[in-house]
Amino acid sequence: MTTLTETAPATPAKHKAAAGTALPPARGQSFLKLVTIELRKSLDTRSGRVLVAAILLIALAAMTWQITHLGEGTVGFDAFLSAGSVGTMLILPVIGVMAMTSEWTQRTALTTFTLSPRRVRVQLAKFVSAIALSAVVMTVVVAFGFVYTALTAALTDHATTYAGLGGQLAGAYLTMALNVVMGAAFGAVIAQTAVAILVFFIAPTAWSLAGPALFKDNANWLDVFSAFGRIAERNLNGMLPETLTAIGVWVVLPTVLGLWLSSRREVK
Amino acid sequence: MITVENLTKRYGSTTAVQDVSFTVQPGSITGFLGPNGAGKSTTLRMLTGLTPPSSGTATIAGKRYVELPNPGRVVGVMLDAAAQHAGRTGRETLALNASLLGVPKGRADEMLEAVGLSHAAKRRVGQYSLGMRQRLGIANALLGDPAVLILDEPANGMDPEGIRWMRGLLQDFASRGGTVILSSHLLGEVQATVDRLVVIGGGRIVANGSLDELLAGTGTLVRGLDPIGLNQALTAAGLSVEPGLDGSLRVDATAEQVGRAAAAAGQILLELRQSDGAGLEDLFFQLTATPAAA
Numbered sequence: 001m002t003t004l005t006e007t008a009p010a011t012p013a014k015h016k017a018a019a020g021t022a023l024p025p026a027r028g029q030s031f032l033k034l035v036t037i038e039l040r041k042s043l044d045t046r047s048g049r050v051l052v053a054a055i056l057l058i059a060l061a062a063m064t065w066q067i068t069h070l071g072e073g074t075v076g077f078d079a080f081l082s083a084g085s086v087g088t089m090l091i092l093p094v095i096g097v098m099a100m101t102s103e104w105t106q107r108t109a110l111t112t113f114t115l116s117p118r119r120v121r122v123q124l125a126k127f128v129s130a131i132a133l134s135a136v137v138m139t140v141v142v143a144f145g146f147v148y149t150a151l152t153a154a155l156t157d158h159a160t161t162y163a164g165l166g167g168q169l170a171g172a173y174l175t176m177a178l179n180v181v182m183g184a185a186f187g188a189v190i191a192q193t194a195v196a197i198l199v200f201f202i203a204p205t206a207w208s209l210a211g212p213a214l215f216k217d218n219a220n221w222l223d224v225f226s227a228f229g230r231i232a233e234r235n236l237n238g239m240l241p242e243t244l245t246a247i248g249v250w251v252v253l254p255t256v257l258g259l260w261l262s263s264r265r266e267v268k
Numbered sequence: 269m270i271t272v273e274n275l276t277k278r279y280g281s282t283t284a285v286q287d288v289s290f291t292v293q294p295g296s297i298t299g300f301l302g303p304n305g306a307g308k309s310t311t312l313r314m315l316t317g318l319t320p321p322s323s324g325t326a327t328i329a330g331k332r333y334v335e336l337p338n339p340g341r342v343v344g345v346m347l348d349a350a351a352q353h354a355g356r357t358g359r360e361t362l363a364l365n366a367s368l369l370g371v372p373k374g375r376a377d378e379m380l381e382a383v384g385l386s387h388a389a390k391r392r393v394g395q396y397s398l399g400m401r402q403r404l405g406i407a408n409a410l411l412g413d414p415a416v417l418i419l420d421e422p423a424n425g426m427d428p429e430g431i432r433w434m435r436g437l438l439q440d441f442a443s444r445g446g447t448v449i450l451s452s453h454l455l456g457e458v459q460a461t462v463d464r465l466v467v468i469g470g471g472r473i474v475a476n477g478s479l480d481e482l483l484a485g486t487g488t489l490v491r492g493l494d495p496i497g498l499n500q501a502l503t504a505a506g507l508s509v510e511p512g513l514d515g516s517l518r519v520d521a522t523a524e525q526v527g528r529a530a531a532a533a534g535q536i537l538l539e540l541r542q543s544d545g546a547g548l549e550d551l552f553f554q555l556t557a558t559p560a561a562a
Contacts, residue, residue, distance in 0.1 A: 023371050023413050026341035037368050044364070045355035107351035110318070111408065114345045115368055117317040117334040267318045 034122060038129035042099055051095060052137060058087035059141045063148045067156075075158045078168045080145040085172055088141050092176060093183025095137075096130040097196045100187030100258070109267045119263040127184050127255070134180045138173060171232040178228060182251045188258025191265065204250060224250035269294055269447055270315065270416060275324035277310050284310045286471045287324070292464075294415070297438055297448040299462035299479075301455075303556050307471040308451050309347075312420055316345050328416055340369040343416040344409030349401040349424070354394030358385055358404050361393060362411060369412040379407035384433070398425030406434070417441060419450040423457050435461045459483075459548040469556035482551060488523045491516040491539040492530065501533030502526065518543050 042048045066083040100123070103109040116122045153160040183200055190196040204224045211219030220226060220242045227246035230236050236243055270292040277285040285307040292298045302308045313319040315326045317333035325332065328343050336342050352361055362376035380389050383403040393401065402425055409417055417438070423431045431454070438461060442448050449466075452458050458465075465482055467475040475482055492498035495515040502509050507529060508520040516539065519526050523540055530537055 023341075023375070026338050026412070027370050028337035029368060029370075033368065033370075037364060040364060040367075044360050045353060047355060102353070106353045106355075107348070108353050110347055110351040111365070113318060114316050114347070115340045115365060117336070117339060267313075 029116060031121065031125060034116065034125035035128045035132065038099065038122075038125050039133060041102075042095060042129065042133055048095075048098070051091065051098070052133075055088055055091045055137055056140060056144075058091070059084035059144055062087055063144055067148055067152055070152065070156065070158055073158070075149070075152050075156075075160050077145055077149045077160070077162045077165060080148045081142065081168055081172060084141045084145055085176075088138065089176065089179055092134045092137065093179045093200060094197060095133055096127075096180040096183030096185075097187035097200060098193060099126045099130045100184050100262070101191055101193040101196050104191035104265075105193050107268065113267055120259055123188060123259050123262055127181060130180050130184050131177050134176055135173065138176050142169065142172070167234050171234050175228050175232040178231065178247065178251055181255060182224070185251060185254035185258045188262045189254050191262070221245045222249055269330075270326070270328055270418075270449060271330075272311070272315065272326045273324055275311060275314055275326055276322050277307075277314060277319065278322045283471055285314070285321075285468075288468065288471075288473050289324075290466045290473060290476050292416075292447050292449045294445050294447045295442055296463045297442045297450065297461055298464040298466055299458040300449055300451040300466050300468070301458065301552060301556075302451075302468035306468045306556065308468055309420065311468065312347060312418060312449075312451065316343075316347065316418060318347075338369060338412070340365065340412040340414065341371075342412075342414055343418060344412065344414040345418045346402075346405040346409045346422060347418075347420045349398065349405035349422075352393045352401060352404065355392060357390050357392055358396070358400075359389040361404060362407060365408055365411055371412060375411060379411055382410070383407040399427055399430050402426055402434075403430070406437070415445070416447040417449070419448070421452055422450055423452055423454050431457055455548045455552060467552070467555050474555045475551075479548075483548065487518050487520045487543045488526050489516055489518055489539065489541055489543045490526050490530070490537060493536040493538060497533070498530060498535045498537075501535050502529050505529035505532070 043052070062083040063080050066080055070079075103112055112122060113119055149160050149162070152158055186200040187193075187196045190199055207219070208223050208225050211223060220239065222245070223242075224246045227243040227250075230239060230243055272291070273289050275285055275288045276283065288307070288311055290298075300308060300312070310319060314321045315328070315333065317339070327333075328336070333339060333343070339345075356364075358380060359376055362379055363373060366373060366376045377386070377389070380386050383406050385400060385403050385407065388396065388400060393404065396404065402422060406419075406422065409419065422438075423434055426434065435457070438448055438450070442463075450458075450462070459479065462479055464478050465475060466473060489512075490498070490502075491514075495511070495517065499509055499511060499517055502517065502519055505525075505528075507525065510518045510520075512518060521529075523542065527537070527540060
């Protein structure tokens, strides 16, 4: 603070536009602007950048392990994609969770919601931004997949195949988006990062373990992991109602509840 | 201009703020005072759209806060300087909001310089002292070149130099037609900064007026050789007398009336003058004291 003593009083009048540059006229905040701001917020802190770097490094490590442990026969692009997706699918939702919770744990909600009082819009922008960021990260992972498949063709005697590429990518992006929205929804419902992440990982797992024991086949209706699995494989096995119900309960319901709760939550 | 009309906030059966009305005019600094839990923060939060009121309205420049399309361009708000992301740099904190407010990027650096934080622009806010965070909060509030400032405890954690700087900044802002409302527990600082006072106690407005008006002394202070005799003489003359702690008496009358009454009774005076205004601290306790307050 002592270094400030000389400089501060010398410039008391610079804050008013009349004394400096004239500002452009005030305009409303477009939704795209809000999304851009939220994207920037997820990447302008060390924790945000570390998270993204970690996802990419884990994907690289998994693919490297895959390329050094190839089995017999033709190697498909999907082998690398699924190797890279395991960690990605695990950590990407955390981006969604943190987009929602960091406002409350870092108490920036106070500034965010005074500058943008229409909270639901801001929360929706966070969902969109989390999906966009995840799509970019996923695209890098997919690019890694192509590189490793090409490396396999170039460096080993394995034949490689890209059969079913479109479906694989569609499945991967769709599951990714659902996972991230589910993470963001849990973050919106539970405003504590650690608790939200714990519940996000434990609750559906607990159900997938306990459900079948309690409700036999009926547990399928609420097993979100199996639903994600069916979507990733683009094969619903005639279980469309079950899949939609599971997604509805674990993704749509928390999203709606989270939007409602965070628009009413007392900002401390 | 800020207009608060019959604002009430109930939480269940408790009423945090009851029927609060006041206005803050352009070109003035209004101090918003009250003990902890009196409803100060709740009122400021209703004013800034963070808490919906149970009834009543609060408007800024004629509009409810939540109706302002880009509030930061009309009103600068700092409710808690500590509520900033510890992982962002000072410049990034301002640059983000500059983008949201639609002001040029250079505005962030301009503001950092205006509050004396240029040297710390690239440091993370987590490393800032509370005084530096206050400065950053002020920079943030001024970012959109607003006409209105709403500041909760802006001097909190600032050193004497910082407090003096802030006073200059706010007075300068008001002198150019800005509207300022600030809350503070530093009563001496409030007294030196504000033009008007709104005092809240137990959720209600207990005083609202210009600082001079509220602090103006009333009556005459008199001290005599025989305080008890003097008191009796003045009371006998029909004057209202209030004994002070040091044997002085405060009389609700002019110096001449007191002098005549004393002379008539043959009382010897040691001191006779216009009563001092009560300090802001005395006024504060006088206004906000409640029987329940421990």
